[in-house]
Each structure stands twice: as C-alpha cells, then as structure tokens.
Amino acid sequence: MLTIGRQDPGTGRRLQARERYCSSAVAAAGTRELQNAHREAAIGMSLRHSGHVHVDLPAGGTLATMDLSLFFAGTAGSVPSARRGLPALLVRRGGERILIDCGEGTQRQLVRSVGLADLTDVFLTHLHADHWLGLPGMLKSFELRDREKPLTVHGPPGTSALLERMRPVYGRPRYGLTIRDLEPDEPVRRDDLQVVPFAVRHRGTAFGYALLEDGRPGRFDAELAERLGVTPGPDFGRLQRGETIAGVAPEQVMGRPRAGRRVVVTGDTAPTDAVVVAAHRADLLVHEATFLHEDVDRAAATLHSTARQAAQVAADAEVRLLALTHLSSRYSGGEIRDEARAVFADTEVPRDFDTIEIPLPERGEPELVRWDGGSHGRARAAAAAAALESSS
Ligand SMILES: [Zn+2]
Numbered sequence: 182m183l184t185i186g187r188q189d190p191g192t193g194r195r196l197q198a199r200e201r202y203c204s205s206a207v208a209a210a211g212t213r214e215l216q217n218a219h220r221e222a223a224i225g226m227s228l229r230h231s232g233h234v235h236v237d238l239p240a241g242g243t244l245a246t247m248d249l250s251l252f253f254a255g256t257a258g259s260v261p262s263a264r265r266g267l268p269a270l271l272v273r274r275g276g277e278r279i280l281i282d283c284g285e286g287t288q289r290q291l292v293r294s295v296g297l298a299d300l301t302d303v304f305l306t307h308l309h310a311d312h313w314l315g316l317p318g319m320l321k322s323f324e325l326r327d328r329e330k331p332l333t334v335h336g337p338p339g340t341s342a343l344l345e346r347m348r349p350v351y352g353r354p355r356y357g358l359t360i361r362d363l364e365p366d367e368p369v370r371r372d373d374l375q376v377v378p379f380a381v382r383h384r385g386t387a388f389g390y391a392l393l394e395d396g397r398p399g400r401f402d403a404e405l406a407e408r409l410g411v412t413p414g415p416d417f418g419r420l421q422r423g424e425t426i427a428g429v430a431p432e433q434v435m436g437r438p439r440a441g442r443r444v445v446v447t448g449d450t451a452p453t454d455a456v457v458v459a460a461h462r463a464d465l466l467v468h469e470a471t472f473l474h475e476d477v478d479r480a481a482a483t484l485h486s487t488a489r490q491a492a493q494v495a496a497d498a499e500v501r502l503l504a505l506t507h508l509s510s511r512y513s514g515g516e517i518r519d520e521a522r523a524v525f526a527d528t529e530v531p532r533d534f535d536t537i538e539i540p541l542p543e544r545g546e547p548e549l550v551r552w553d554g555g556s557h558g559r560a561r562a563a564a565a566a567a568a569l570e571s572s573s
Pocket residue numbers: 258259309311312449507
C-alpha cells in the first residue's frame with residue numbers, strides 16, 4: 182500500500198492519504214483500480230465523489246490522437262497592461278472548450294484571437310474581481326448569439342450567490358445556464374476528463390484545478406491475438422474492452438495501461454504543498470508568478486508567489502513543463518522567466534494568445550507555441566468575406 186503525505190496549509194498538520202492500490206485488486210478488477218490509484222496519487226487525496234471509473238476504448242481510437250492545448254487569453258494579474266489581459270485560460274481538447282477564469286475583457290481577447298467558442302464549462306479559481314468580471318458580459322453575448330448548447334459555471338463556495346447578484350446583466354439565458362459551487366476535491370467529469378478543484382493558499386477560498394485524463398488501455402497486440410486463435414473483427418474489440426474471447430484473456434494480448442495527461446492550474450496562491458501534491462509529475466503546471474523574488478515580502482503579505490517560489494514548487498513536483506502567468510505589470514516576462522529558470526529550467530512565460538500544446542507522452546514534450554499574430558485567422562476571415570461579397 183502506498184502512502185502519500187500532504188501538508189495542510191491551514192494547520193500545518195501532515196495529512197496522510199492512502200491509496201487503495203494493491204496487486205490483487207488490480208488483478209481482480211483489471212485496469213479500473215489502477216486508474217483510480219493513479220488519479221488518487223495525482224491529486225494526493227481520496228476523491229470522495231468519483232466512484233469507479235471505466236477504461237473504455239473510445240470509438241475509432243480518438244483518444245489516442247486527441248489534441249490537448251491551453252490557450253493563454255490573458256496573462257496579467259490584478260490589472261491589465263497594454264500587452265497583457267486579465268486572467269483567462271482556454272482549454273482545448275478535441276472539440277471541447279473549457280475556460281478557466283474570465284477576467285474583464287476576456288470576450289474581446291478571445292474574439293481578437295481564436296474566436297469566442299461555445300464553451301461547455303467555465304471554472305473560476307476564486308472570486309477576486311480580476312478572475313470573473315468578464316463573465317456576466319460573456320454570458321449575455323452567448324444569449325445574443327442564440328447559443329443553444331448548455332453552459333455550466335463552476336467555482337468555489339460563493340460563486341452562485343455572486344453570479345445571482347449579476348443577474349440583471351445577463352438575465353435568464355435560454356441556452357440553459359447552471360451555476361455550481363464546488364467543494365474541494367469534488368471532481369467534475371466530462372467524458373474521459375476530470376476537473377478536480379483543490380484548495381490553495383490565497384485570500385478567501387481559492388481553488389487550483391487538476392485536469393486529469395483517464396488512462397488509456399495498453400497497446401493491443403493484434404498479431405499475437407490472432408496467433409492465439411482470436412478472429413480479427415468484432416472479437417478484437419471485445420477483447421480490448423476486457424472480455425475473454427476463445428480462452429484468450431485481455432491481459433495476454435494487452436500491454437500495461439498508459440497514464441492519461443495531467444495539467445494543473447493553480448489560480449492565485451502563495452507557494453503550497455497542495456500544489457506540489459496535485460501536480461506531482463504532471464505534464465504541465467500553470468502557476469501564478471505575480472512577483473519577482475525581490476518583492477517576496479509583498480508576495481507573502483498578499484498570498485501570491487514569486488517566480489522563484491513557483492519554480493521551486495515545479496521542481497518539487499517534478500513536472501514536465503512549468504508555465505508562469507498572472508504577472509504584475511511592474512516586471513517584464515523576461516525577468517520572470519530568467520528568475521524561474523535559475524531554479525527550474527523547463528519554464529515558459531507565455532504572452533497573451535500563446536498556446537501550450539500537450540501531446541501524448543509518447544509523442545513528445547509539452548511545447549510553447551508563440552502566437553503568429555492571427556495571420557492565418559485573418560486570411561481565413563478575409564477569404565470568407567470575399568466569398569460572401571461575390572455571392573451577393
Ligand atoms: Zn488575481
């Protein structure tokens with residue numbers, strides 16, 4: 182049995198979370214227990230509401246090729262600058278679009294770059310104005326655009342009360358708006374992705390979010406299956422979904438289950454072990470770095486982090502890539518980056534509209550892709566406008 186320690190930021194007490202992970206359970210339940218064990222190890226605590234998770238093969242194997250990227254719509258903290266907008270992070274996974282935080286001006290940031298997508302979910306990290314003030318206007322815009330797809334807004338306790346007070350701005354949208362206060366560690370499941378809030382150290386209740394993809398089944402050895410007497414066709418699918426076919430058990434022809442991708446976004450926080458645990462060996466950690474270390478006292482007083490502190494958290498968590506955001510306008514991105522890289526080399530400081538692509542682990546490392554100025558998008562829009570004009 183594995184044991185994971187976690188420092189409770191409130192009390193300083195050492196918490197212990199035990200995994201239900203032993204070889205007999207894995208043998209008995211196939212990959213499901215292993216999935217849960219990985220997830221619990223990742224988040225470092227028992228996920229009270231998650232229950233058991235199936236490992237189903239997606240139709241057509243889409244999971245194996247599904248793209249995952251984070252688009253940085255706003256990278257400033259507290260107040261916008263000429264170059265940086267207020268916090269907003271667009272998670273793009275296959276056709277799904279999830280927004281984390283929605284600072285003032287987020288709609289405009291999106292419209293200027295990748296477009297205002299029909300989001301399925303918005304997750305607020307906390308209720309400081311720089312993280313949500315763009316939301317009421319965006320909710321109204323969705324209504325004006327005759328959106329039909331329902332939308333859920335999630336956030337820490339107090340989110341629904343706050344957005345209720347904003348009702349006069351956005352009314353009662355016909356598209357079906359749900360507002361949910363989350364408890365820490367209460368996962369939100371969207372197909373084969375879980376978004377798990379966890380408490381961080383900031384003024385008021387503030388969450389980070391861990392985005393956890395389900396694990397993928399191991400590689401299927403079709404040649405071996407055929408040699409053992411399984412007929413190619415539907416039986417191959419059944420075998421991969423866990424059925425024993427013609428005396429051939431799945432584990433005879435399937436490799437070890439492969440971990441899903443994990444991305445952790447801290448929101449505003451002072452350095453905390455809660456992030457180290459949640460982001461343990463994550464593919465990407467998006468950590469705030471409001472200050473340089475010369476202002477460490479100010480960071481402590483306001484429960485924010487310095488670049489050096491964020492880098493130390495990334496080093497302790499052994500993440501594959503660290504991205505720093507929520508920059509105070511008093512520093513340049515270069516200063517923040519250099520300070521962090523002295524502690525943790527694999528650090529990037531995205532500018533507004535940059536993207537981080539997170540390929541499946543066997544396909545390469547997470548990578549920062551600089552915004553190209555939207556030339557592709559502008560060219561497409563111009564071509565569409567020209568086509569429209571010539572047809573009218
Ligand atoms: Zn903030």
